[in-house]
Each structure stands twice: as C-alpha cells, then as structure tokens.
Amino acid sequence: MRLLNKLLFILPLLSVITSCGDTEPETPEIIPPELPVTSFWERQSHLAMMGWKGNVNTVKESSYLVSLEVWNKDEEAISSIEWKFDANGHLTYYNPTGIEPITYIRDVWQTVACYSYEYDESGKMVKAIVNHFSGEPVIYTLAYGKHESYVPLIFPLGAYEFFLVKGLESISSEDGSISYSFDGNTASYISESWSGTSTTTFEYTAESLYPVQKTVTQERGGVITNTEVISYVYNDDGSLASTDKIVKEGENEVERTVTRFISSSLLLASRLTDAGGQLDWTYKYNENNWWTEVSYKEDLGEEIEAKETSTYTQKDAIGNWTEAMQQQNSQVDWSHFDSSVRVNRIISYY
Numbered sequence: 001m002r003l004l005n006k007l008l009f010i011l012p013l014l015s016v017i018t019s020c021g022d023t024e025p026e027t028p029e030i031i032p033p034e035l036p037v038t039s040f041w042e043r044q045s046h047l048a049m050m051g052w053k054g055n056v057n058t059v060k061e062s063s064y065l066v067s068l069e070v071w072n073k074d075e076e077a078i079s080s081i082e083w084k085f086d087a088n089g090h091l092t093y094y095n096p097t098g099i100e101p102i103t104y105i106r107d108v109w110q111t112v113a114c115y116s117y118e119y120d121e122s123g124k125m126v127k128a129i130v131n132h133f134s135g136e137p138v139i140y141t142l143a144y145g146k147h148e149s150y151v152p153l154i155f156p157l158g159a160y161e162f163f164l165v166k167g168l169e170s171i172s173s174e175d176g177s178i179s180y181s182f183d184g185n186t187a188s189y190i191s192e193s194w195s196g197t198s199t200t201t202f203e204y205t206a207e208s209l210y211p212v213q214k215t216v217t218q219e220r221g222g223v224i225t226n227t228e229v230i231s232y233v234y235n236d237d238g239s240l241a242s243t244d245k246i247v248k249e250g251e252n253e254v255e256r257t258v259t260r261f262i263s264s265s266l267l268l269a270s271r272l273t274d275a276g277g278q279l280d281w282t283y284k285y286n287e288n289n290w291w292t293e294v295s296y297k298e299d300l301g302e303e304i305e306a307k308e309t310s311t312y313t314q315k316d317a318i319g320n321w322t323e324a325m326q327q328q329n330s331q332v333d334w335s336h337f338d339s340s341v342r343v344n345r346i347i348s349y350y
Contacts, residue, residue: 039209039263040239041150041164045089049266050158053350054318066325066340078337083158087350088280091120091145094158097133108200115156130155145169149209150238151182152202154189161264164210186210196220209235214266225249225315239264265289277301281332282327290321296332306331310343320347 005288047056062077085091095114118127131137132209140155141166150164154171157163171180171189180189188201197219202211211232218226231244240261247255255275256350262269267289273279278329279298284293291310298304314323324343 012262023092030199031196038237039150039166040235042166043237044250045085046157047085048092048220049091050083050091052243052320052347054320055087055089056083056085057350058085058346060346064342064344065337065341071161074179078341086119087120088123090117090123091158092117092119092186092325094156096159114290115158117157124167125153128153134173140171140173140178142168143170145182147184149182149184150211150322151187152211152214154178154180154200162243164238208234210238234262237264240266262289267291288319288321290324294331294332298331304331308332310337316347318347319347321345322347 008190017302023329036142052059057286059082061081063079066077066305077098082093082095083091083320084093091116093116097112097114104346111130115131116129117125120126122178124142126142128142129137129139144167147167147169149223150166153165153168169182172178178189178191180187184204186201186203186211188199189200191200199215199217199219201215202217203213204210205212212230214228214230216228217224217304220267227248229246229248233241241258245255245257245259246253250267255273257271259271260269261267262285267285268281268283270283271281277298279300280297282295284291284295289310293307293309295307296305298306308327308329312321312324315321316346322345325342326343328339330338330339331338
C-alpha cells in the first residue's frame with residue numbers, strides 16, 4: 001500500500017518533468033530597428049544622379065548636323081556642353097554654351113550661363129560662380145545650419161533648375177544683390193531686373209523636410225504683373241514625384257503645367273501644359289535610363305504630333321555612351337533643329 005502511494009506521487013511528477021523537457025523555451029521575437037531612409041538628395045553623388053558610371057573627371061559633348069553620309073570630325077559643332085567633376089563625384093563645372101554661344105542661341109530671351117561650384121572637406125557646396133557672359137560673374141557664398149530641412153539652391157546645379165541641399169541656411173552674392181535665407185518655415189529672396197522686382201519664397205509645412213510650394217511674384221511700379229506658384233509632391237525617399245505650376249497675369253490664370261518624374265531620379269516622365277490649349281510631352285528611356293523617345297502632342301485649335309528619338313551607337317569600356325544618333329524636331333524642343341544630329345561625347349576618368 002505504501003509502495004502504491006509512492007507511485008501515485010511520482011507519476012504526476014514525471015509527467016511534469018517530461019512535459020517541461022519537451023517544450024522549447026519561448027524566445028521573444030527580435031525585430032531589427034528600421035534603418036533611417038537616406039534622402040534621395042544625399043544618398044548618391046551628382047555624378048550618379050546624372051547617370052554616369054565610374055569615376056568620371058570630364059565630359060565634353062558635341063552635336064553635329066548630319067549632312068553627309070560620312071561624318072567629318074572637323075565639322076563645326078552646332079552645340080556643345082561640358083561637365084567637370086571632382087574625385088568624389090561633385091559637379092564642379094557646367095557649361096552648356098560651348099566656346100561660341102552666339103552660334104546656336106536662337107532666342108534673345110534665353111538665359112545663357114556657365115557655372116562653377118566649390119565644396120568643403122565634408123562635401124558641402126560653399127561657393128558657386130555664375131557667368132552670364134554680360135559682365136562680372138556673380139559669386140555666391142553658401143552657409144549651413146544644424147537643421148535637417150532640405151533647401152533649394154537659387155541657381156541651377158548643372159541642367160537641373162531645382163536641386164535641394166540639406167542644412168542650407170543662407171546664400172549671399174558677393175555684389176550684395178542677393179540675400180537668401182531659411183528661417184525654418186520659409187526660404188526667400190528678392191531680386192531686381194529690367195522687368196521689375198521679383199520676390200521668391202519657398203514654403204514648408206511642420207511635417208515636411210522639403211518645400212511644398214514656391215511662389216514668385218513679379219512687381220513693377222508697385223503693381224503685381226505676374227505670379228507663379230509651383231506645388232511640389234515627393235516620393236517616400238524625398239525625390240520629386242510631380243510639380244504643378246500655375247502662372248497668373250493679374251487675377252487671370254494664363255498657364256498651368258503639371259510635370260511628372262521617374263521615381264527616385266531626376267528624369268522627366270511627362271509634362272502637360274494648358275495655355276489656352278494643351279501641349280503634352282511624354283518621355284521614354286531604355287534599361288540604362290538613357291532617353292530614347294520624346295513624343296509631343298499639341299492641341300491649340302489644330303492637332304499636331306511630333307517626336308524626337310535617340311539611338312546609342314557607341315559606349316566605352318565603363319558603360320557610358322559616347323555616341324548617339326538623334327532625330328531632332330523643333331516642335332518638340334524649340335532650341336533643336338529639324339534634322340538628324342550626331343552627338344559625340346569625350347569622357348575622361350580619374
């Protein structure tokens with residue numbers, strides 16, 4: 001009887017021990033912390049943003065009208081562009097004018113300039129020199145604060161009219177004509193020209209590190225003659241998704257343009273302008289993000305369709321294209337010729 005009582009006590013105990021041995025201890029699920037998303041405007045060099053591979057030093061691009069079956073390399077170029085980069089991929093020089101800009105400028109109102117940029121040891125742009133070929137170059141000095149917002153430059157970076165820089169606090173010109181500052185909510189400056197006084201303001205919201213709207217007001221003799229408002233929409237990484245520009249003369253809206261971009265790039269996807277009729281551009285690219293076609297539709301009382309194409313015929317050992325054949329059309333781009341154009345690039349590397 002005593003033995004039976006012992007067995008009755010031991011069996012449940014063994015069951016408990018066995019059960020504990022068969023069950024793995026619960027390990028709490030470890031969720032790795034989310035890595036901060038690096039903004040599009042910081043995560044790559046200017047060189048990579050512009051689509052070049054390798055450690056490029058200079059790019060010289062020349063365009064020639066195709067008038068002969070055999071291309072004569074001594075033929076005078078109809079246009080030329082030059083880019084220079086430092087060893088870290090920062091753009092240091094951009095000249096879209098060529099040696100003789102007068103040879104291809106077809107509109108007296110076109111802004112013609114070349115640009116030089118300087119950087120400090122951390123890679124921040126600290127100086128820009130803009131040469132308009134009409135007197136002394138304008139020299140800009142850039143200063144930075146500790147804020148995290150991205151503030152637009154007031155001059156182009158290469159061919160890009162809109163470019164954001166983190167922590168930018170002010171830009172001032174050496175001649176005192178421009179004083180641009182960011183106060184946490186807005187970034188603004190005033191400029192004077194033959195057409196009057198222009199006030200430019202970029203606005204931010206409390207939730208956005210990027211400007212959500214740009215307003216440019218043109219005033220002459222105390223009267224507002226022209227207002228331009230651009231609204232910006234961004235992707236999750238901070239790259240531009242689209243812009244919506246409205247131009248008013250007085251109280252009348254005279255033009256509206258909606259521009260869309262390829263995600264996480266500076267490449268145009270489409271542009272639609274309503275100016276008493278519709279003007280519509282659509283852009284196509286190949287797997288290298290080299291443009292292959294721009295189609296254009298116009299409906300200003302009469303429908304017109306046109307397009308430009310580009311075929312890439314040579315590339316170098318690094319994978320950058322060095323020669324292309326373009327079929328240009330002045331309806332697609334007023335600065336182009338209605339002709340076949342051969343584009344040649346000479347690329348040097350560090």
